[in-house]
Amino acid sequence: MRQVRIEADFEAWRDAARSLLAANVRPEQVTFVEGGLENALLPNLLGDAAIDSPASSAARVPRDFLTLAQIVACHTEADRWDVLYRALWRLTHDEPNLLRIAVDDDVRRLQEMEKQVRFDGHKMKAFVRFRRLVEADGGECYIAYHRSAYRVLKATAPFFVRRFGVMRWSVLTQFDSAHWDGKELTFGPGVDRCAAPTDDALEEMWRIYYASTFNPNRIKLSAMRKEMPRKYWSTMPETQLIPDLLADAPRRAKEMVARHSDRLEGARAYFPTGATITLQQLRDAAQTCRGCDLCDIATQTVFGEGPVDARIVFVGEQPGDQEDLSGRPFVGPAGQVFDQTLAGIGLPRDQVYVTNAVKHFRFEMRGKKRIHQRASARQIDACRPWVEQELTIIKPPVLVLLGSTAAQSLIGRHFKITRDRGRPFQSDWSPWTIATFHPSALLRIPDDQRRAEAQRQFEADLRRAAEEVRRIPVAASAARVLP
Ligand code: URA
Ligand code: SF4
Numbered sequence: 079m080r081q082v083r084i085e086a087d088f089e090a091w092r093d094a095a096r097s098l099l100a101a102n103v104r105p106e107q108v109t110f111v112e113g114g115l116e117n118a119l120l121p122n123l124l125g126d127a128a129i130d131s132p133a134s135s136a137a138r139v140p141r142d143f144l145t146l147a148q149i150v151a152c153h154t155e156a157d158r159w160d161v162l163y164r165a166l167w168r169l170t171h172d173e174p175n176l177l178r179i180a181v182d183d184d185v186r187r188l189q190e191m192e193k194q195v196r197f198d199g200h201k202m203k204a205f206v207r208f209r210r211l212v213e214a215d216g217g218e219c220y221i222a223y224h225r226s227a228y229r230v231l232k233a234t235a236p237f238f239v240r241r242f243g244v245m246r247w248s249v250l251t252q253f254d255s256a257h258w259d260g261k262e263l264t265f266g267p268g269v270d271r272c273a274a275p276t277d278d279a280l281e282e283m284w285r286i287y288y289a290s291t292f293n294p295n296r297i298k299l300s301a302m303r304k305e306m307p308r309k310y311w312s313t314m315p316e317t318q319l320i321p322d323l324l325a326d327a328p329r330r331a332k333e334m335v336a337r338h339s340d341r342l343e344g345a346r347a348y349f350p351t352g353a354t355i356t357l358q359q360l361r362d363a364a365q366t367c368r369g370c371d372l373c374d375i376a377t378q379t380v381f382g383e384g385p386v387d388a389r390i391v392f393v394g395e396q397p398g399d400q401e402d403l404s405g406r407p408f409v410g411p412a413g414q415v416f417d418q419t420l421a422g423i424g425l426p427r428d429q430v431y432v433t434n435a436v437k438h439f440r441f442e443m444r445g446k447k448r449i450h451q452r453a454s455a456r457q458i459d460a461c462r463p464w465v466e467q468e469l470t471i472i473k474p475p476v477l478v479l480l481g482s483t484a485a486q487s488l489i490g491r492h493f494k495i496t497r498d499r500g501r502p503f504q505s506d507w508s509p510w511t512i513a514t515f516h517p518s519a520l521l522r523i524p525d526d527q528r529r530a531e532a533q534r535q536f537e538a539d540l541r542r543a544a545e546e547v548r549r550i551p552v553a554a555s556a557a558r559v560l561p
Contacts, residue, residue, distance in 0.1 A: 079106075079107060079108065079109055080103070080107060080108045080109070081108075081109055081110075081111050082094050082098070082108055082109070082110050082111065083110075083111045083112070083113065084110055084111075084112065084159065085112070085113070086112045086113065086151075086229075087151060087229075088147060088148045088151035088152075091110065091147070091151060091159050091162065091163075092144075092147070094110070095162070095163050095166055098163065099166065099167070099170065104167065105160070105163050105164040105167045108160075108163065109160055110159030110160055110163065112156065112159075138169075138170050138174075139166065139169060139170065140169065140174070140177065142177055143165065143166065143169055143177060145445070146177070146188055146189075146192055147162050147166075149191075149192045149195050149196065149233075150162060150188055150191045150192055150195065151229075152195045152198075152228045152229040152230055152232075152233065153191040153194065153195055153228050153229075154227070154228055154229070155191060158191060161184055161187050161188060162188070164184055165177075165184045165185070165188060168184070194227070194228065195228050195230060198226055198227045198228045198230050199230040199233060199234050201226070201227075202224055202226050202230055202231070202234045203234060203237055205224060206222045206224045206238070206249055207222055207224075208220035208221065208222045208242075208247060209221055209222065218245070218246075219245070219246040219247060219248070220242070220245055220246070220247040220248075221247065221248045221249075221250070222247070222248070222249050222250070223249075223250045223251070223269070224249060224250070224251050225251065225252060226251050226252075226253070229251075229253045229254065231249060231251050231253065231254055231255070231256050231265075232254070232256070232265060235249065235256040235258075235263055235265075236263070237443065238256070238258065239258055239263055240374070240375050241374060241375065242258070243258075243260075243374070244260070244374075245258075245260070246258060246259050246260050250268065250269050251268050251269075252268050252269060253268040254266065254267060254268040255267060255268055255269070342368065342369065343369065343370070343460060344369045344370075344459070344460045344463065345364070345367055345369040345370075345460060345461050345462070345463040345464050346369075346463045347369060348363055348364070348366065348367040348368065348369055349363055349463065349467070350362070350363045355467065355471070356386075356471070357386045357468065357471050357472070360381075360464070360467055360468065360471065361381045361382075364379045364381050364437060364464055365378070365379050365381070366379075367379055367437065367464070369460045369461065369463075370438075370456065370457045370460035370461065371457070372436070372438035372439070372440055372453070372457055372461075373438055375440075375441070376397075376402050376438040376439040376440070376441075377402045377403060377405075377439070378402065378405050378438075379405075379437045379438060380397035380401045380402065380405055380406065380407050380434065380437055380438070380439070381407075381433070381437060381464070382407060382431055382432060382433025382434070382465075382468050383406055383407055383431070383432055383433070384428070384429075384430055384431030384432055384433075385428075385429065385431065386431075386471065386472060387472075388429060388430055388431035388472060388474060389429075389474060389475050389476060389547050389550065390425070390429075390430050390431070390474055390475075390476040390477070390478065390543060390544070390547050391430070391431045391432075391433065391468070391469060391472055391474040391476075391477050391478070391508070392408075392416075392430060392431070392432045392433070392478045392480055393433055393434065393435055393465060393477070393478070393479050393480060393484040393487075393488065394407065394408060394412070394432070394433070394434045394435070394480045394481065394484060394516065394517075395434060395435055395436065395452075395453070395480070395481050395483040395484060395516060395518075396434050396435065396436035396437070396438070396439060396440060396450075396453050396483070397434060397437070397438070397439045398410045398411075398412060398439065398450055398518070399439065399441070399448050399450070400413075401413075401439065402438075402439035402441075402448075407432050407433060407434055408432050408517075411518065411521060412516070412517040412518040412521065413517075415517035415518075415520060415521060416432075416480075416517045419517070419536060419537050419540055420540070422537060423537065423540055423541045423544045424544070425540070425544045425547075431468075431472055431474065433465055433468055434465070434484075435453070435458060435461065435462070435465055435483050435484045435487040435488070436453040436457055436458055436461045436483070436487075437461055437464055438461075440452070440453050440454075440457065450518075452483065453483060455491075458483060458486070458487045461487075462487055462488075465487065465488065466488075466507075469488075469507040469508070470507075473508075474507070474508050475508065475509065475510060475546075475547065475550045476508060476510045476511075476512075476543050476546050476547050476550075477505065477507050477508035477510070477511040477512070478511075478512055478513075478514065478539070478540065478543050479511065479512070479513040479514070480513075480514060480515070480516045480517065481495065481515065481516025481518075481519060482494070482495045482516075483516075484513070484516075485498070485513040488505065488506075488507060489505060489511075489513070493513065495513060495514075495515065498513055499512075499513050499514050499515065499535070499539065500512065500513075500514060500535060500538070500539050500542075502542070502546070510543075510546050512539055512542065512543055514535070514536055514539035514540070515532055515535070515536045515539075517536070519532075520532050520533055520536060
């Protein structure tokens with residue numbers, strides 16, 4: 079049995095595994111050991127075969143496996159490298175579909191580890207609690223210690239960059255540390271063996287990290303330990319810590335961001351000034367809105383689109399992934415359903431005004447995907463002034479609310495799509511208002527029959543609205559004074 083020493087990270091394992099595979103070393107002939115020896119010694123352990131054989135097997139390794147391996151590499155289970163190598167061997171030797179065999183022992187182990195690492199990453203996002211430190215020159219930075227179960231900081235740090243990009247911060251774990259100086263993310267050593275240092279200890283640690291040398295990669299751990307009074311490494315049981323952190327995390331995060339940005343709560347603070355506001359002025363002003371935290375993570379404001387004298391306005395929920403990237407409402411999958419339905423009832427899209435209750439995309443990262451998340455009541459409240467002002471300017475004779483977010487924002491929390499859809503009523507925004515399903519809700523109905531039925535109702539609601547538009551004499555709307 080050969081022992082292969084590797085650094086405890088994915089790249090080191092990948093490089094070693096590649097050479098082993100090329101040298102045709104079977105999984106039962108090898109075991110991985112963490113730490114110490116340089117990888118450069120690997121070819122010697124393998125003999126000349128490793129050098130001579132082309133390391134081409136990687137080409138046949140499924141992408142899914144590499145993603146899985148990257149996540150599993152963050153685990154701490156010592157035999158994960160062996161399990162990964164065995165799976166890699168099997169994948170490249172007549173079992174290309176191995177990952178789909180859920181009952182296989184290796185696959186089960188890998189998936190279990192993957193799940194634990196992912197969960198630990200989520201916990202890190204939720205529980206990291208920053209402490210604000212005022213530097214000698216009056217500047218501020220934030221520091222947090224988080225005891226993670228696995229090595230999830232590298233993968234999770236970009237989340238903190240997105241959320242707290244405007245401030246300088248460090249997150250320390252027992253494995254490693256991440257540092258953001260407002261421009262660049264760097265990683266340094268961890269502060270191992272100490273459990274959840276107190277706030278004072280954090281402050282002390284920061285002074286040593288930053289006051290001595292600003293480059294965290296140059297920190298000398300031994301020097302740090304020597305300087306750090308032992309009493310600071312006091313332990314707090316995690317069970318005692320978690321409810322506290324949970325309760326405090328959102329407030330602290332909000333405070334941090336608020337202090338470091340010029341953000342004011344609510345869209346109204348960003349309105350153009352002047353007695354009359356035109357739609358174009360409103361749209362321009364919304365581009366730089368910082369009325370809620372969504373402006374920090376989304377790409378851009380997605381404002382309403384369509385003629386100012388449109389006789390029908392549609393209000394959706396919030397931009398999705400594609401809308402966020404393109405800057406235009408309803409251009410993704412929901413937009414396609416919407417466009418098809420409009421075409422079906424003979425309503426040209428360029429004659430209608432389309433907007434959303436919330437103007438920035440809210441999402442959650444799942445792997446590399448941005449997954450839509452419902453806007454919170456607070457975000458809906460913060461953003462409402464934009465859609466209200468759009469409606470005040472356009473004064474549409476017909477208003478269609480797509481889905482419950484739009485309806486609850488403009489009508490009230492009591493509004494229920496399942497109960498109140500398809501019944502026209504007079505609202506503050508239009509004499510003829512109707513609420514119906516959201517097109518993406520239609521896409522999510524799994525049952526074919528139920529989906530077809532909901533689509534039929536959706537189309538019927540839109541058809542009624544279109545008929546109402548046609549019923550109103552053109553003069554009535556043309557006579558309105560346009561801003
Ligand atoms: N869903 C919405 O509510 N609005 C869009 O713009 C896109 C999808
Ligand atoms: Fe402003 Fe609305 Fe964007 Fe929040 S979601 S920042 S309130 S435009």
